[in-house]
Amino acid sequence: MGGIAITGIAETTPTRRADKGLHELVVEAALAACADAGIGPEEIDGIVTDGVVMPTTVPHDFVAAQLGASRGFDAALSYGGAGTTAAPMLAEMAIASGRATNVLCYFGVDWGTRTGGPYAFHDLYPAKLAYEKPYGFNAQPTYFALWARRYMHELGLREEHLAALCVAQRENALAHGGGQTSAPLTRDDYFASRMIAEPLRVPDCCLISDGAGAFVMTSRERALDAPRPPVHVLATGYAAEPTSGEDVFTQGPDLLTLPAVRAAADQALGRAGIGIGDVDFAEVYDCFSISCLMQIEDLGFCAKGEAGPLALAGETRIGGRLPVNTHGGLMSYSYLLGVEHVIEAVRQLRGDGGGAQVAGAEIGLVGGLSPPDYGVLVLGR
Amino acid sequence: MSVDADDPRFRPFFDAARDGRLAFPWCPACERFHWYPMPRCPHCRAGEVAWRDVDGAARLYSWSVVRHGFDEAWAAHLPYIVALVDIEAVPGIRLITNLVETAPDALAIDLPLAAVLPPADSADARVLFRPR
Numbered sequence: 001m002g003g004i005a006i007t008g009i010a011e012t013t014p015t016r017r018a019d020k021g022l023h024e025l026v027v028e029a030a031l032a033a034c035a036d037a038g039i040g041p042e043e044i045d046g047i048v049t050d051g052v053v054m055p056t057t058v059p060h061d062f063v064a065a066q067l068g069a070s071r072g073f074d075a076a077l078s079y080g081g082a083g084t085t086a087a088p089m090l091a092e093m094a095i096a097s098g099r100a101t102n103v104l105c106y107f108g109v110d111w112g113t114r115t116g117g118p119y120a121f122h123d124l125y126p127a128k129l130a131y132e133k134p135y136g137f138n139a140q141p142t143y144f145a146l147w148a149r150r151y152m153h154e155l156g157l158r159e160e161h162l163a164a165l166c167v168a169q170r171e172n173a174l175a176h177g178g179g180q181t182s183a184p185l186t187r188d189d190y191f192a193s194r195m196i197a198e199p200l201r202v203p204d205c206c207l208i209s210d211g212a213g214a215f216v217m218t219s220r221e222r223a224l225d226a227p228r229p230p231v232h233v234l235a236t237g238y239a240a241e242p243t244s245g246e247d248v249f250t251q252g253p254d255l256l257t258l259p260a261v262r263a264a265a266d267q268a269l270g271r272a273g274i275g276i277g278d279v280d281f282a283e284v285y286d287c288f289s290i291s292c293l294m295q296i297e298d299l300g301f302c303a304k305g306e307a308g309p310l311a312l313a314g315e316t317r318i319g320g321r322l323p324v325n326t327h328g329g330l331m332s333y334s335y336l337l338g339v340e341h342v343i344e345a346v347r348q349l350r351g352d353g354g355g356a357q358v359a360g361a362e363i364g365l366v367g368g369l370s371p372p373d374y375g376v377l378v379l380g381r
Numbered sequence: 382m383s384v385d386a387d388d389p390r391f392r393p394f395f396d397a398a399r400d401g402r403l404a405f406p407w408c409p410a411c412e413r414f415h416w417y418p419m420p421r422c423p424h425c426r427a428g429e430v431a432w433r434d435v436d437g438a439a440r441l442y443s444w445s446v447v448r449h450g451f452d453e454a455w456a457a458h459l460p461y462i463v464a465l466v467d468i469e470a471v472p473g474i475r476l477i478t479n480l481v482e483t484a485p486d487a488l489a490i491d492l493p494l495a496a497v498l499p500p501a502d503s504a505d506a507r508v509l510f511r512p513r
Contacts, residue, residue, distance in 0.1 A: 119451050127417035130391040134507055136447060136455045137463045137477045145445035146465050153443075153490040197463075198446040198485075246417050250465055250475050 004092045004103075005223035005230035006379070008037025008216035009343045014180040014334035015112070018210035022110040025212040026058045027066050030106050033214035034067070038227040039102055041066075044216070046073035046100030048090045050083030050370075052124075053337070054107060063106065073100035078240070078373040080107075081285050081338030085368025086264075086375030089236035091217040101218060107339040108212025117208055118335075127246040140287065141205050143249040145197035148290040151256050152199065159199060161308025162289045163190040165324075166203040166331060168317045169286065173328020175318060176344075176356035180207050180334050204289040206330035213339035215346065229381070231349045234363065237268030237376035248371040260374035261298035261367065268376040269300075274363065276300040279378075281348060281358045282322060283341035285369035286329040295367050296324065299376075318356055326356045338368040342377060349381050390418045393432045395506035403496050403508065405474055407433040416474040437496025439466040439510055442475055446485045460485075466494055466510055482511040 010032030012018065012025050020028070034041045044067055047060045054060075055076055064071055073094040077083045084107045091103035111117040119139040122128050132138070151157045170185035185203055193201045223230035239260040243252060269276060276299065284299070286292035293307035301322055302310050310316060316324040327333040327344040334340050345364040347353055353361070361381075368375040397404035406418045410427035414435075421428050444464040450456025462485060468474045480488070481497060495513035499506050 126388060127391065130388065131394070131417060132477045135463055135477050135479050136458070136461050138455065139451035141449070142445055142447055142451075142463055145447075146443040146463075149445060150443040150490070194448070195446075196449040198448065200445075244417075250477060251416060251473070253473065 002096065003220045003233060004088065004095050004217050005220050005232045006088070006215050006217055006346050007223050007226035007228065007230055008033040008035070008039070009346045010036055011213035011336070011340055011343050012211045014178065015210055016180060016208060017112045018110070022108055022210070022212070023058050023062065025210065026063060026106055026108040029108065029212040029214040030063055030067060030104060033104065033216050036228060037102070037216040037218070038225070039216065042068040044069040044102050044104045045071060046091065046094050046103035047071060048075045048087040048103055048105050049107060050079050051076035052079035053109065058108060073103065077238070078370050078375065080370045081368035082238070082370035082373040082375040083368070084337065084339045084375070085342060085366050085377050086236055086238040088217055088233045088377055089238055092233060092236065095217070095219050101222070103217045104214060105217070106212060106214035107336055109336060110210045111335070112208050112210040122245070125246045141197040141200055144288040144290050145200045146249070147255055147294070148199050151290060151294070154256060155305035157293070157308050161293065161312055162199070162204055163187050164308070165289050165293060165311040165316060166190055168311060168314065169325050169329050170203070170332045172318055172323070172326050172356050173332035176327045176333070176354060179328045179332060180209060181332060200288060200290070203331065206287050206335040207332070209335040211334055211336050213336050213343050215342055229350050231346045232380045234274070234378040234380045235268040235272035236378070237264035237266070237271070238374070239263035239267065240373040243372045245371065256294065257304070258294060258298050258369070258371070258374065260372055261295050261369070262300065264374040264376040265299045268378050272378045274378070278363055279365045280361045280363050281326055282324050282365045282367065283326065283329070283345050284324055284367045285338050285341065286325055286331050287369065289331065291369060292324070292329070295369060299365070299367060318358060323358050326353060326358060338366070341366045341368070345377070345379050349379055390420065394418070397432065397434065398498050398506050398508050399501050399503065401498050401501070402434045403437045403498070404432040404434045405471060406430045414471045414474060435468060435470040437498070438469045438513065439476070439494040439496065440469060441488065441490060441492040441494060442467045443490065444480070444488055462488070464510065476508065478508060478510050480511065481509050487512070
């Protein structure tokens with residue numbers, strides 16, 4: 001029996017400002033994920049995280065020391081969501097080659113309390129500091145606002161489409177429960193909400209959170225002994241275009257298509273031996289409504305320009321043709337850059353989706369965006 | 382909000398702007414422009430990067446009226462228009478900029494624009510654009 005499974009998941013309570021520090025949050029999530037997997041923390045012998053945020057905030061050695069875990073495998077890739085989503089790609093290699101038995105992936109941020117929050121992240125790109133920040137192009141909502149405006153012109157996106165996706169995800173969040181926001185969001189609420197960077201309003205933007213999530217991976221064989229139903233990694237995909245984070249938001253002939261999304265999806269679906277139509281639900285990196293719609297298209301769920309109408313027809317709701325972000329996503333559940341997407345996909349496939357459970361869910365797809373990188377994870381019961 | 386651009390990789394753009402010119406990095410080996418500036422030409426990896434002047438005519442690729450202050454400096458200037466413009470003479474190169482002599486209601490994709498270069502002695506070397 002080849003392949004790996006996710007046997008343990010955990011996350012801290014979604015919140016804007018936690019009463020604990022980031023290190024404590026990460027350790028709490030890691031320990032709880034081990035407990036969920038039915039192993040002692042010292043049984044972790046491999047760690048995989050994103051390659052930028054975690055190594056510079058809560059590095060592997062710190063977590064390993066707290067867990068009492070000796071590592072025979074240690075790896076990091078991309079930054080943020082693409083790295084966390086594609087982490088099982090590296091875990092699978094490590095487990096298949098006998099380098100590790102129980103691999104932990106974790107991610108956490110304290111951007112809810114940290115000065116500068118998520119806006120400071122892109123300061124690592126000097127060209128952005130020289131040529132963008134001085135014009136007030138200084139935060140993620142401004143980047144994605146430009147994409148949204150252009151998308152409206154080229155592909156007929158309407159504000160109604162954005163509203164429909166946001167409203168559907170809030171419905172999912174309320175049905176799921178436990179998310180960072182408990183306020184209902186109607187279409188009227190959406191249109192009455194404050195503009196951030198036109199045409200994007202408050203509900204179009206992800207939340208800002210303090211928190212951490214973690215998951216444990218092991219061989220399918222060992223997963224049979226785990227206390228919870230194992231969720232199998234059917235396939236992974238990872239792709240990165242030859243463009244830099246400096247250029248990806250403004251340069252390039254077509255800013256409305258993310259080539260890495262299609263490439264990573266093709267890899268994952270090919271390896272899993274399934275078609276996109278076999279996917280029962282998707283947790284898609286919704287840093288903004290517009291980028292979520294673009295990924296739904298680039299993943300192959302619909303043609304270019306059709307994700308908005310798909311949302312407007314109610315098809316992304318629980319019970320729709322393609323439930324998207326069943327926990328409410330980054331916009332309505334928490335913003336831990338996608339580790340909560342992996343965790344929610346596992347919950348769904350365990351049948352633990354609660355009020356947001358997708359009936360008969362057998363295959364789920366997770367997409368993690370870290371422009372220009374993309375990770376795809378296909379999970380199955 | 383003045384530009385801090387002492388990095389030699391970025392500085393020629395601002396030096397040219399203060400001299401009344403719009404210039405972009407250009408590779409003498411493969412004779413192509415690139416943007417943003419890189420240590421080597423991203424098309425052919427040649428090590429020598431020159432800068433060439435181009436005309437300041439542009440078209441509006443996209444824009445946003447920003448209504449939230451993400452930092453203190455900009456919170457005092459709300460709302461403001463941030464724009465992404467295609468440089469007509471160099472297909473493939475876009476600039477982030479602010480628009481002057483116009484208003485949000487007058488904007489449309491592909492609006493023809495002209496560069497507004499800073500005065501020679503200005504500490505602020507930002508290149509702005511106005512409708513033409």
